[in-house]
Amino acid sequence: MPSNVRPLADFAPAAAGAERRILCVFPHYVPSFGTFEYAHSLTPGVKAFMPPQGLLVIAAALPQHWQVRFIDENMKRASAADFAWADAVFVSGMHIQRRQMEDICARAHEQGKPVALGGPSVSAAPEQYPAFDYLHVGELGDATEALIELIARDVSRPPRQIILKTKDRRPLAEFPAPAYELAAIDRYFLGSIQFSSGCPYTCEFCDIPGLYGRVPRLKTPAQVVGELDKLLACGVNGSIYFVDDNLVGNRRALLDLLPHLVAWQNRNGYAVSLSCEATLNIARSPDILKLMREAAFDTIFCGIETPEPEALQAIQKSHNMVRPILESVKAINDHGMEVVTGIILGLDTDTAESGDRILEFLEQSNIPLATINLLQALPKTPLWDRLERDGRLLDDADRESNVDFALPYDEVLAMWRRCMEKAYTPEALFARYAHQMRATRPNRLPRPWSRQRLSPRNIRMAVIILAKLFWHVGLRGGYRRAFWTFALGRLIRGKIEPVISVGLVAHHLIMFARDACSGRSNASHYSAKNRPQGAATPLRQEIAAE
Numbered sequence: 001m002p003s004n005v006r007p008l009a010d011f012a013p014a015a016a017g018a019e020r021r022i023l024c025v026f027p028h029y030v031p032s033f034g035t036f037e038y039a040h041s042l043t044p045g046v047k048a049f050m051p052p053q054g055l056l057v058i059a060a061a062l063p064q065h066w067q068v069r070f071i072d073e074n075m076k077r078a079s080a081a082d083f084a085w086a087d088a089v090f091v092s093g094m095h096i097q098r099r100q101m102e103d104i105c106a107r108a109h110e111q112g113k114p115v116a117l118g119g120p121s122v123s124a125a126p127e128q129y130p131a132f133d134y135l136h137v138g139e140l141g142d143a144t145e146a147l148i149e150l151i152a153r154d155v156s157r158p159p160r161q162i163i164l165k166t167k168d169r170r171p172l173a174e175f176p177a178p179a180y181e182l183a184a185i186d187r188y189f190l191g192s193i194q195f196s197s198g199c200p201y202t203c204e205f206c207d208i209p210g211l212y213g214r215v216p217r218l219k220t221p222a223q224v225v226g227e228l229d230k231l232l233a234c235g236v237n238g239s240i241y242f243v244d245d246n247l248v249g250n251r252r253a254l255l256d257l258l259p260h261l262v263a264w265q266n267r268n269g270y271a272v273s274l275s276c277e278a279t280l281n282i283a284r285s286p287d288i289l290k291l292m293r294e295a296a297f298d299t300i301f302c303g304i305e306t307p308e309p310e311a312l313q314a315i316q317k318s319h320n321m322v323r324p325i326l327e328s329v330k331a332i333n334d335h336g337m338e339v340v341t342g343i344i345l346g347l348d349t350d351t352a353e354s355g356d357r358i359l360e361f362l363e364q365s366n367i368p369l370a371t372i373n374l375l376q377a378l379p380k381t382p383l384w385d386r387l388e389r390d391g392r393l394l395d396d397a398d399r400e401s402n403v404d405f406a407l408p409y410d411e412v413l414a415m416w417r418r419c420m421e422k423a424y425t426p427e428a429l430f431a432r433y434a435h436q437m438r439a440t441r442p443n444r445l446p447r448p449w450s451r452q453r454l455s456p457r458n459i460r461m462a463v464i465i466l467a468k469l470f471w472h473v474g475l476r477g478g479y480r481r482a483f484w485t486f487a488l489g490r491l492i493r494g495k496i497e498p499v500i501s502v503g504l505v506a507h508h509l510i511m512f513a514r515d516a517c518s519g520r521s522n523a524s525h526y527s528a529k530n531r532p533q534g535a536a537t538p539l540r541q542e543i544a545a546e
Contacts, residue, residue: 018152021067023086023113024059024182026052027093027100028073031512031521033371036189038508042472043189044464046237048074050190053243054119055092056178061140062148070182078104083111087155091132092119095378098128105131114157116147124207124379126163133157138166139197139212140175172197172217177227186235191272192243193227195219195257199246201279202382203303204315205344208245210380216249221260228264232271238458239298242276251285258291265296269450275340277301280320283328289335293445297337302328304341307361311349316382329365336444338436339367345416346375348406355415359422366435369509372419374401374412400522417517424513426482426506433502434486441498462500469503479510 031037035049052072059068069085071078083089089108093101098121105115109131117129118136126135134150136143143164150162172194185191196219198212231240248254261274273296280302282288292300304325305317312320320328329339343358362370377384377393387393392404405412422428447453473483483506487499515521 019065019067020063020087020151020155021085022059022062022069022088022090022151023078023082024055024068024070024090024092025078025082025104026055026070026072026074027091027097027104028077030096030100032096033373033509033512033516033521036505036508038511039504040189042465042468042504042507043237044461045187046189047076047184047187048072049188050192050241050243051178051180051183051185051188052092053178053192053194055090056180056183057140057175058090058092058118058144059179059182060176061144063152068179068182070179072183073100073104075184075187078107080107080111083108083113086113088151089113089115091115091117093121094119095121095124097121101129102131109157112157114151114155116151120207120211123211130161133161135161135163136166137163139169141166141169143167144170169217172219173223175219175223177223177230180227180230180234183234185231186237188237190275191231191236191240193224193231193240194243195224195247196244196249196253199249199279201246201317201319203305203317204383204386205375205378205381207378207380212245216246216253218250218253221257224257225260225264228261232268236272237461238271239273239275242274245277246279247276248278248282248285248288251288254288255291258288258295261295262291265294269452270296270447271450271452272296273298275299275301277303280304280325280328281322283331284322286331286335289332289337292337293335293443296445296447298444299338299340300332301340301342302332305344306347306349306354307357308349308354311347311354314349315344315347325361326365329367333436333440334443336440336442338369338440339365340369341367341371343370343372343419344375345372345419346401346403346405346407346412350405350407350412350415352407352411352415355419358419362423362432363428366432366439368429368432368436369505370423372416372423374416375403375405376401377403420513420516424509426479426510429506429509430482430486430502433506437490437498462496465500465504466496469500469507473503473507477507 029035029049037049040046040048056070059070062068069082071082089104091101091104101117101121105117108115114133116134116136117132122129122135123137126137129135134147136147143166146164196216198214198216199206199208200214200216202209202214228240275298278300282300282302303317304320305315306312307325309321312318332339345354345358358372377387384393387403394402394404399409400413474480474487477483483503487503490499512521
């Protein structure tokens, strides 16, 4: 055991009367394909994508007599006064937020405040965070209790870093509800909720089994319903995302949960739509898909990764081939749910034709939203271990990926840009969405015109979004013709909701793809390459000023 990792048994209970002020700070995201920042400025009041589950759970797990504040730096930057108020600062984040987490730590240290870091990035690679005072490695559990004891006992910075590793994880059924009340839930594009943790599959590039295990751990249906009630009370906007890495990791548990979600939607007038992430083989479970339709799931993110069978075998994702991929996509569409997918370029099996096959697949499947991403090796994955053995892990901040590709780097990067350019021309994107309007959305459960859905707040938001779309896209945008070709007939027929939902997402995808093709955005969600991404475009500045 390293000298700075102390046995958890060393920590005696803190004094019951100890009271602390904890500042929980969530770092800013580098703009990426999946955070929809171009849509935020078209949505009244929205400043960020989705509330962070992990940090809000930790905030809820702190002693009730402690004072806790939460700041999401995607909305506003923590000020010197915020750090001065705190006795200690808690931070959490993913690999892509590493620089932002280090910046928060440096600002806290300027005022002499101890900083504790937890979350998926430090749990996978604690050695990358030497500046933090406390590292919380692993999920909520005995390490959390030890951290609380340390902060309760002493809020001065320790002389050397202390690493606390969770050995005894708290069951998800004993997790507190996230402290949604500390966050401005109504200023997020989506709400977030968690039902399970872990995934039974071992895809080569994925770090989930290494971080959270292969046997999914579960919350109870009562917990999930209670958290949905809390999100609704906190003013969540019209959609909630299940952040589970694989919602169908335990099919029996999901079948037990879904009737509760259906009952909850009925009680609340189908006020929100739901979305999730699941393996593509969910298409083999029509009983699950039927209940998901009744519970108003509208989209499922499925990691298809590549349409090439030999590549799926190589990355240990053969479960995508249990039935033909296009049949699986259609089975999901037939239950009224759109498929969102992840696509990876830079696999060892890629050829010069792989980009064209991806474009052909998108045209055949009519999947509107595909996050096309360059392969990145993450710690705690079989891919990392294999590439490390082969000497193919790179540490070069000028590259878009840390992988030494089998194909020449410049060829892979050019293939990515070509895919982004062709997949997200306005005409191609709206054509795929038009297919969804014809073939998928008619299969959705009809939603009642309930008082919750027709609330004054929702009507006001819809009017403002439509006005912004008409002005910034329909009148002043660079793809006016494609937008009106999609929107005009539907507006005439009174189909306002799809114009709003598609218009917002399509705007982000089109604008982000243009950034990609011009070199203003990274080709990997985890790329360390610096770009001037923090600067707002003129359109962003203009809309934000309204």
